[in-house]
Amino acid sequence: MSVGVLGAGAFGTALAIALARKAPVQLWARSETRARDMATHRQNTAYLPEQAFPEQLMVTANLQELAGCDTLLLAVPMQQLDNFIAENAAALQEKTLVACCKGVDLRSGDGPAEIIARHLPDTGFALLTGPSFARDIAVGLPTGLTLACTDDGRGQALQKALSTPALRLYRTTDVIGATLGGALKNVIAIACGATIGAGLGESARATVLTRGFAEMQRLALRRGAQAATLSGLSGFGDLVLTCTSEQSRNYRFGRALGQGTTFDPSVTVEGAATARAVRDIAARDDLDMPITSAVAGLVENRLDVTQAMQDLLSRSLKEE
Numbered sequence: 132m133s134v135g136v137l138g139a140g141a142f143g144t145a146l147a148i149a150l151a152r153k154a155p156v157q158l159w160a161r162s163e164t165r166a167r168d169m170a171t172h173r174q175n176t177a178y179l180p181e182q183a184f185p186e187q188l189m190v191t192a193n194l195q196e197l198a199g200c201d202t203l204l205l206a207v208p209m210q211q212l213d214n215f216i217a218e219n220a221a222a223l224q225e226k227t228l229v230a231c232c233k234g235v236d237l238r239s240g241d242g243p244a245e246i247i248a249r250h251l252p253d254t255g256f257a258l259l260t261g262p263s264f265a266r267d268i269a270v271g272l273p274t275g276l277t278l279a280c281t282d283d284g285r286g287q288a289l290q291k292a293l294s295t296p297a298l299r300l301y302r303t304t305d306v307i308g309a310t311l312g313g314a315l316k317n318v319i320a321i322a323c324g325a326t327i328g329a330g331l332g333e334s335a336r337a338t339v340l341t342r343g344f345a346e347m348q349r350l351a352l353r354r355g356a357q358a359a360t361l362s363g364l365s366g367f368g369d370l371v372l373t374c375t376s377e378q379s380r381n382y383r384f385g386r387a388l389g390q391g392t393t394f395d396p397s398v399t400v401e402g403a404a405t406a407r408a409v410r411d412i413a414a415r416d417d418l419d420m421p422i423t424s425a426v427a428g429l430v431e432n433r434l435d436v437t438q439a440m441q442d443l444l445s446r447s448l449k450e451e
């Protein structure tokens with residue numbers, strides 16, 4: 132299997148570094164200047180400074196140079212995926228595409244699998260997700276991930292090719308569960324960050340995390356996911372990581388909302404758009420997702436954290 136990585140941000144670069152420790156990898160950046168800078172300095176100074184590239188990592192801004200790769204990892208942000216696939220469909224045909232993004236597209240309400248199937252219906256698809264910070268992967272720290280693929284034969288081949296001594300991939304055919312777990316944990320991480328930022332305490336955060344997990348399960352099970360996927364790495368595992376770590380951009384964004392401070396708008400915060408997309412899906416499906424709705428309200432500046440918490444606490448009492 133020959134692997135290329137499309138998207139040279141933090142995650143794409145980290146995956147390329149990890150995989151290039153065992154076999155040649157091509158990393159594609161959309162910016163010629165960035166690609167040249169990385170090739171010269173053998174590191175990604177913009178997104179992942181001080182992580183030296185292995186010898187077998189090649190960088191390019193020319194997609195044609197990845198023509199020989201049979202497997203392409205897509206590491207662009209979720210809200211860019213639709214346009215990215217549409218613009219580059221010709222180069223992506225007849226490849227196996229492994230989406231590495233976490234979220235739900237705001238325009239269509241779709242996840243990566245549906246978006247790719249719409250543009251490239253005959254292309255092999257898998258999703259790589261789970262609790263993993265880019266820097267940890269790049270450094271070579273032990274990390275467990277979920278590889279979701281409906282075609283289990285393809286899934287087994289990808290699991291083998293993309294696992295390394297430090298990166299341990301678990302396999303599932305439940306693409307729906309893996310997609311929704313990875314998308315929704317970012318929304319709940321914003322809520323947890325806001326809770327801590329507003330000084331509401333760690334007990335409150337534990338409640339938000341746990342009731343957030345109940346929301347994740349409610350939506351995912353309704354959409355056909357398996358319960359075991361939600362309690363696995365791509366669901367519960369990533370939820371715990373993202374809701375409790377200062378490394379998480381979603382958590383830090385939520386904390387800034389809670390503190391009433393500004394947050395750099397150029398930073399990728401997948402949970403912000405996903406909260407709005409999922410709030411709309413839940414309304415259509417007649418599902419109760421109060422924490423997700425509260426996060427959508429915070430992101431849209433219709434609510435502040437005090438009001439959001441007041442709304443959540445004043446709901447009628449219910450069974451767990």
Ligand SMILES: NC(=O)C1=CN([C@@H]2O[C@H](COP(=O)(O)OP(=O)(O)OC[C@H]3O[C@@H](n4cnc5c(N)ncnc54)[C@H](OP(=O)(O)O)[C@@H]3O)[C@@H](O)[C@H]2O)C=CC1
Binds near residue numbers: 139234
């Ligand atoms: N960072 C992490 O720890 C993890 C991230 N992920 C997921 O990976 C995905 C990517 O995140 P991450 O790498 O962190 O994000 P970053 O913000 O670090 O990087 C985003 C990258 O995508 C590129 N990009 C943006 N839009 C386009 C486009 N239209 N066409 C081509 N390239 C584009 C950017 O290019 P440019 O620099 O030119 O703007 C940049 O290289 C997200 O869905 C995230 O949830 C998953 C697990 C861990």
Ligand SMILES: O=C(CO)COP(=O)(O)O
Binds near residue numbers: 263399
């Ligand atoms: O998905 C991640 C960890 O698994 C990265 O989280 P952030 O996007 O919040 O930084």
